[in-house]
Structure formats: structure tokens, C-alpha cells
Amino acid sequence: MKKVIALLLAAAMTASMIGCGAKEAPASDTPSPAEEESEAPAGDEAPAEAEASGEGTSLKIGVSIMELTAYTWYQGVIDGCNQWLAENGASNGVDMEFDFEDSRSDVQTMLTNVENMISAKCDGIILFPADASSAIPTMKEAVGNGIPFIIGDYAQEAASDADKVWSTFVGHDMKALGQKAAEEALKYLDTLGKDDPVCLFISRPTSGQVSQDRFDGFKETIINKYPDAKIIEEGDTGAGNRDSAQTLTENVLQREAVIDVVCGHNDAEVVGAYNAAVAQGRNEIKFVGIAGDIDVLGWLAEGNEMWLAEVLQDPVVLGYQATDAMYKVLVLKEELPEKYALPDPEAITKDNISEYDWENWGWLG
Numbered sequence: 001m002k003k004v005i006a007l008l009l010a011a012a013m014t015a016s017m018i019g020c021g022a023k024e025a026p027a028s029d030t031p032s033p034a035e036e037e038s039e040a041p042a043g044d045e046a047p048a049e050a051e052a053s054g055e056g057t058s059l060k061i062g063v064s065i066m067e068l069t070a071y072t073w074y075q076g077v078i079d080g081c082n083q084w085l086a087e088n089g090a091s092n093g094v095d096m097e098f099d100f101e102d103s104r105s106d107v108q109t110m111l112t113n114v115e116n117m118i119s120a121k122c123d124g125i126i127l128f129p130a131d132a133s134s135a136i137p138t139m140k141e142a143v144g145n146g147i148p149f150i151i152g153d154y155a156q157e158a159a160s161d162a163d164k165v166w167s168t169f170v171g172h173d174m175k176a177l178g179q180k181a182a183e184e185a186l187k188y189l190d191t192l193g194k195d196d197p198v199c200l201f202i203s204r205p206t207s208g209q210v211s212q213d214r215f216d217g218f219k220e221t222i223i224n225k226y227p228d229a230k231i232i233e234e235g236d237t238g239a240g241n242r243d244s245a246q247t248l249t250e251n252v253l254q255r256e257a258v259i260d261v262v263c264g265h266n267d268a269e270v271v272g273a274y275n276a277a278v279a280q281g282r283n284e285i286k287f288v289g290i291a292g293d294i295d296v297l298g299w300l301a302e303g304n305e306m307w308l309a310e311v312l313q314d315p316v317v318l319g320y321q322a323t324d325a326m327y328k329v330l331v332l333k334e335e336l337p338e339k340y341a342l343p344d345p346e347a348i349t350k351d352n353i354s355e356y357d358w359e360n361w362g363w364l365g
Contacts, residue, residue, distance in 0.1 A: 057094045057331055061323075062117030062125040064110055066154065068102035070241070071268075073291055073315050076363030077128065077152070080319020088324075094331055096323070107134045118142050124330050126150045126322045127166075132157040132208055140165050148329045152322045154210060167329045168336035170322040172313050172345065174210050178217025178263075180345040181288045184309035185218075185261040186225055188286050192260065196228040200252060202245055202264035202273055205235040211265045214290065218263055232256065236269055245272025246279075253280050261286045261308070267293035274306065294364035300350045301358075309347040315363055317342060 103110035143165040238244030328334040
């Protein structure tokens, strides 16, 4: 796309005899669809003309984020949005003013935030929703008035095709996260020499299909290798934090004499389970986290033998790609695929953690 914009810029310069240029953004280590070549759609002359005049394209983008208060993971989304602008804004002649708002995991707060963004005349809205469907009526009205939406992280469940008004969904493959966690668990289970290992998975029922997909990916992968394995699923219907997960796991440990590996919907659930195991002296149990937690990464770096891996769900990539998608919709006028590609999940272990600059990831808290 950068090559096409450069050609358009050259043409405009020749016609107007005005000298103008854009500084190339530094290369990114994060793969981005924006770096792939594609043809500019018809009617895409406006951004090139703006570049030639030296004015550029200025956009106001609302970003409604599910949770910034209780869960620092989403801070990485903010970093990703800003990283995209720093790396691509100048070279593409576009500036974005972001309005980041915290929904605090509350549907009504989310809807109020979105309504305020619409009233503030945001050109587009990136929505990391608090649930699977409540924002759809608001989105339909806004899209009908020319405000596009990009959905991030939490896929929407449309009742009909008419409800699918967002431009694309940018999210990690939830089932693949569970599969990757199981692959790390299997490396340990293979050393035990038994056909019926026991695994505990703490799900988050209020997260609906998202949590179900992670559990399914984990369970199916384990059972495929060990058909006689016992997979215990426990749903944390409480606060969904370390404390509620610890209380839940304490009860499970009272009735289960053998548990080989524990995984869960996210790090809050798994760390809570770890705390319960340590408190009861169950040091034989191993743990696999999902998402990204500063304590888990610290334990891996220290060589804590109870921790097998952290399956990284990178929020920076999420914010980066969501911003890239919004650029393509608003500036390039592209029609996007139903799902925007993200990298496959990766596992951080005590053996490879030195390859990650995790101590400088601000979103870890």
C-alpha cells in the first residue's frame, strides 16, 4: 500500500509542481496487514491530495475498551493503537486522535461511552465490547449514519446477517489459545508415564463462548493424546479474579487427591489456583497460564518448577491490528474480511523467556 501511495503522491507533485514528501516510518517487528501490497480502490485520491498539500488526513477515533481499571492487560491495546500511529501515520499522511474510554466490564457504561463517541463526532469507533450483543443496535444506527466500527477481542453474536454491521473482527483464536496451553501441558504429562493424567481447567462462564472455546481447545488436545485422561472443568462464577479462583480451587483440592496440571480461562484464574495449591502444600501440581501476567512471567524467569508456561495473548498486537483495520476502512475505503488475521499464539517458558523483553511491557502493570 505504501508503494501505491508513493506513486499517487508523485503524480500529484508532477501535476501541481509542489515539492512535498513524507518521512518513512521505522520498520515494525510486529507483522501488519498494512505492510502488504494491495491496489488502491477507486475514489481513493483524497488522501494523496491531502499529502501533496502537506495537510494530511486527520481522524478522531473512539476506542471503547472492556476493562482498564481491574485488568491491566487491556492497557496493551492502547499501546498497540499508539504504536500503529507512530509507525504508519506520517508515511501514510494520516493523523489519529484517539479517545480511549474504560467500560469497566459494564454493559451500560460501554453503551454510554459509545453514545458519547458518536455525539463527539468520532470518524470511527474501535469497540472492545463488554458482552456479545448489547452494542449491536447502537452500532447499526451509527453505521447507518456513516460511522464504521471495528470489533476487537470479543466476537459479537448477531441474530441475523442484518446485524453484522461492523467492518471486521480483530481477535485472537480463543480455541487456539487453549490448544497451545494443552500442548505445553502435554510436554509435562508425557514424562509421568501414566495413561490417565488429571487436569483441572477453571473456566469463566460469564464470558460465554470465549471461555468455552478455550476449554474445548484444551480438552480436545489432551484427550487426543490421552483418551483416558480426566479433565475437570470448574466454572468461576464469582468475581473472576485471583481471590475467587483461589476459593474455588481450595474446594476442588479437598476432593481431588490427584491433579497433574491446572490451566484456566486467563491468568487471574490460574494464579488463584496456584495460590490455593501453595497454601495447601500441593507443590506437585503444575500450571499453565493464558494471557500475560507479570507474576507468572516472573516465576518463569526465576525457574519456579510449578509453572510450565505462559501462553501469550498479546494485547499490543490486538490494538495495532484494530487500528490498521480502521485505517483501511476510513482512508483506503477497503472492504475487509470477516476476521482480521492475528499471529498464532505462542508459549513463553523458562527456556525461552530470555528472548522476550517482558520486563518493559508496561501493560503488565
